[in-house]
Amino acid sequence: MQAQVLQQPTKKMSMPAFSEQHVLHELKHYLPSQAPLKDFIHHNTLHAFQETKFYDAIFKASKIFGFQATLPLVDFRELYKIGRINEAILDRIIIEKKGAENSSLWKENLIYKNYDEHNEQRIGKLRAHWKSVHHINLDDLIQPFLFRILSSYLDQGIAICDFPIHEEGFLASMKEIEKNSFASFFKTERARHIFKQETTSISDLLKIIVGDERYFEQYLFDQQFSHSGWSGLVAVLEERPDTLLSPKKIELKDLVIFELILEIDHLENELGRNFAPLCSFISQEPYNLFDQVESTELQEVLKIWQDAFEWSYYDEILAGIQQNISIKSGNQYPKTEKSFQAFFCIDERECSIRSHIESYDKNAETFGCPGFFGVEFYFQAEHARFYDKLCPAPVTPKYLIKEYDVSEKRKHDIFYSNYTHQIASGFISALTFGFWAGYRLVKNLFQPKMSPAISNAFAHMNEQGKLTIHNKNINDRENGLQIGFTIEEMTNRVEGLLHGIGLLDNFASIIYVVAHGSSSANNPHHGAHDCGACSGRPGSVNSRVFSSMANDAEVRKLLKIRGIDIPVSTQFVGALHDTAADEIEYYDLAILNEINAKKHIHNKLTFENALDLNAKERSRRFASINTKAEIKKIRKAIKDRSVSLFEPRPELGHGTNTLCIVGNREMTRGVFLDRRAFLNSYDYKTDRDGKFLTGVMSPLGPVCGGISLEYYFSRVDNLKLGAGTKLPHNVVGLYGVTNSSDGDLRPGLPWQMVEVHDPLRLLVIVEHFPEIILKSIQSSPAMYEWFINEWVHLISLNPDTNEFTYFNEGQFKPYQTLAKKIHFYKDVHSLLENAKEMETNHIVHATQENLPVYLHN
């Protein structure tokens, strides 16, 4: 979930002197930075531009690389026509940005004026001369071979034959093969000769191909961005080789050199010996790709539309929240004893189940906090040869939790075996498994069931297994990691979490710590559906570890000294919510005392009811499930969906995210948020001077903002910034997907994940005083960048006055809501059943599937 907070290099490119180091650094900065899919972590797709303001950044990136930066103009106009963009909001924004005197002119422009929307990108222009002048399409000639070599070199276990040599790094291995075989990578003697030389530098090669040094940088950008997927992966692997299980050394420099030699090879082959370099036949002067981008009227128009699109929704939400608070401040509820409390991840997919729990049990209380529950460690499943990191991506844990005493055996699936791909065993397989495959297919079509081939969130950790949570002594270490936590370390973590969410007294007798994960079949992107705060994995181990810490008598003693007195009768229970199947598994129930065990049976029923309703709420967005059907049937259909091979949307992931609300649950309790809000519990009353607020807010940008922006960009340009439709995806080397056998890797999100998404920036609402919030976000430049550069919006809800102020240009300004009509609902069932389903996934239809803000009446 974490954005790569890279050192921002100066974007000014020095034209005359070509520095290899510098250009490689620049390339790595701008290339997509998606790690292998098993470590899928959401991040701002345009992280490279984050040091500039949002709109400047997207239009600049759009001009340089040819992306679409916003929805097309025609879509905005349609959204306005159907009322999704509110006229009053639009008017207000036009006046704010262009002044009242120009407002009618701009409104006219926005709604009617024709603009030339063609976007001619800068990248690729220079290298295109090979085609326009010599009719040589280097990409067609080189890419299929280059991609095959790269994918084979990096392959993690699909191929039966390993790449022959790979210990020395990419280039060295290639040289070794070239030397030790009767075949060659190249067609021409010249390329072979150059390849053999030890000291060939990038500029030597560019001298042959391009000639004039002034063009080198641009040429390399053109070249590497003609396959940004592969280059991006190589750049990521250079920085983080540990993201591959089977280690492969590679550097971007290797790739560039190899590709340049391939270019020489093909050019020589096509044009003959000692061909003339590119510069000798072009008239165009070199230019800086990253030069200022001319601002246009169209951009102004799009900015206003995008703002109006965003605020039309935000305004409603803000009005709803305000109303909710004012209704509540009228009725003072007597403080009753809590029947139970439950911690959930802040994830917006947990937003709905929390409100359903609260509606079934009025005395239940829920909290939201990042789903690793403040405990960071590596996890090693029993017999596993690798560690899984279970905490947010930027954190590097010092602890290791090992699983032991697992009785269950792992199951296998013959259809993924390489035997079927060999000649003789393939023959036998066809005659035996072949017919079984037919049977399996029929079975999965009509009776889908969990199988070893499906990624199962509950299989991440064995529920019967034991964990090394307690550190025996400081010297109990493995590979530099401390096994388990000491009492002091445990106490710090439990204390930190409780402070963060503001739960310091009124403990219920059972506190559930519910992590989440997601099961899905046939889905290479399943990591994107797991918990982002656990590095794209289910958080079951974290919930168990945290509960065990909080239950520890020693820890409780220390906590008491520090002012948090948890009664002995209070017990923590770890659990995992499968957000695709809508199932919950509870851990270590044996520790419950007799009374709590009884209470748990009752609570479990509440959870089950809430899960039913949650399934129903989700079902309204799935065409294959009838939301009006009997609720248990819906629940079954939802569960089947998560194990169906034919279902490209096991769940909709973060598709609906738009909001992030930091504050007391009372502020949103009773508001129907349509699964659109990250809910982070925080109580300003326990943190008047904002000591903990900084800790709460610092991950919001990279985590929630990263998710929001990745969805934004994958939605507005699914072809270039997203992964396109999932349906033709081909899994490569176990680290990525491409579209076909010869295609580039496709980073970003597939269309099926983003089609329900309204491309809005995230709105962060914090319940605290503006000056405290400002102090918090300014405490670190990296955090401040998110807000000051408008990559996410920030609103403060003043707890004393209940007034909103909007953070803009470095200060909080008053915000008046315009929305007058607030919708009320009595019965959640009929609200869900009567909701509209999208006609097509065009934004104009898709957005109508979202429900407006409703208050429970």
Place this chain on the structure above:
Amino acid sequence: MEQLLQLFIFIPLAGFIASLFLKPTRERLISGVAYTSVAIQLSGIVLFITYWLLIGSPVLNLKHFVFFKEDNIEIYLDFYFDKTTAVFSLLGALVTFLVLIFSKYYLHRDSGFKRFFNTVLLFFFAFNITIFAGNFETLFLGWEVLGITSFLLIAFYRDRYLPVKNALKTISLYRLGDICLILAIWTSHHIWHENITFFKLDNSQLVASHISDHYQSVIFLLSMIVIAATIKSAQFPFSSWLPRAMEGPTTSSAVFYGSLAVHLGVFLLLRTFNYWESVLPIKIAIIAIGILTAVVATMIARVQSTVKTQIAYASVAQIGLMFIEVALGWHVLVLFHLSGNALLRTYQLLVSPSVLGYMIHEQIFKFVPKPIKSSGSFASKISNTIYLHSIKEWNMDTCLKKLLWDPFKFIGKSLQFISNKVGLVLFGIIFITGLLLFYMDDLIPKPIDEYLHITFAFLGMILILLSFVEKKSPLKAWVFIILSQLYVVLSVALLNDEYQFVEILLYVCGLGVAALLGILVLKRLHRLEHDLSLQDFYGHIYHHPKLSIWFLIACLAFVGLPFTPSFIGLDLMYSHIDHEEYVLVTFVTISFLVLELAVLRIYARVFLGPHVKQTHAVSFRST
């Protein structure tokens, strides 16, 4: 009983036609019509086969519909049923049914939802024609439509570059196979002097006597069939199209390239087995192709690092084995082998996205770093060499391009100097002269006549090659195609004094309408878009989907798809080329071979690929 056979052609046809008229947003209805019609077919076939087995599984033959009849020529549909048809029809209906159910969910909300189901139903129709065919003509009909549906499904994601490029690559090889079949039919007409049915070929005495009478012609005919089968089943050296054809949704790849379409080569061999059983050279050739493919494809499969290409090559290797089995006469084994292989590969392709999760999980528990191999030894040198060649797919792709297509491009390019207005006028004048000569046939002395028709055929071929390499104007390329066809007609007509007016009219009618439609579409598009070119792919379908459909219809009519008069015309024309006319048949065949490619090339370049106007999201070229 025989009469029931036509039912299995009509059901898929009815399903296909019904599906054309549904609204694109009615997903349930579209998929419902599709899988219901296939389900009806499936149950019909199950009942039919049960009954057929009960009555002792006789071989059935049904002469169905006569297209055209003349003194010495009769073109008719014919259906046939034996155990091979039984297995293929059952397998085809079962796999298609399952995959359609799968696709109903899988393709949900895809913008091409309707297009997908339409195309799969058309495919299913063509597949059934092919396997129920009782003579070469009927088989060819299905065979050719299969090629077109392949093209449409590979280029399903038509707004990207690679699918379109690979669709063209695949169709060009398929076309080669089609032409081989046409040549086989042509030879067959001259050997048998009739439209021979597979039923008759069962008569081994009759076949044997013919083989000894026309040994060379039979060798030629059978070679053509073997090439057609080799291409369709992606055997060596035509294997490289198969992995590249997997560009469409996973489900269509599964049904086409995992199971049904690739096994049709085996079907063709089974169907013609009686014909070549006793012809040793052909038998050896088939076994050799099988062995070579099994070995080479396995080597390639072993180094593939993407799931779908690995499955593709593994499947190709198994089909290689099936070729051997067919040649050795183990037909029951073949039928089991191919059914198992088809089901296995379909399943593996359908679950291929799961590989990532499953294998990573396996790896976490099982991974053992591979020991560093010693290098430098002779053995490692050999293994490195094999590895590198396998990665390059043993250069099959490059070699095919060099041998098959580059010569045509070279000739076309070297003649491009006449590809201008003067040249066009010149070609026009020559044509009119030719036409006059045709009317004054009696005045021309025989020897000159001989040379004339060859000259015209040659000019026709040159024209089509010129169109094939035209880079600038689509309209010009289109006009060259029209001219080329006129020349071919003229040439064949000149040769045959007995050529009747009706036949020419039939062919020219079909051509004329298609030609005109094409011109109209291109003119209109030119008016709307101003500059049209063939330099690259321009994706105009984005703004002009309707024009694109009209142009596609024009193209298909031109190629001589069964629903057009030009189809019969084409067949008739071949029957009028005498079997001694090698030079003429070469020119005409090359014309027909390049014709489809030239036509689809225009369609693809103008309408498909990433849209040239970047006013909306447009994909990268490398995807």
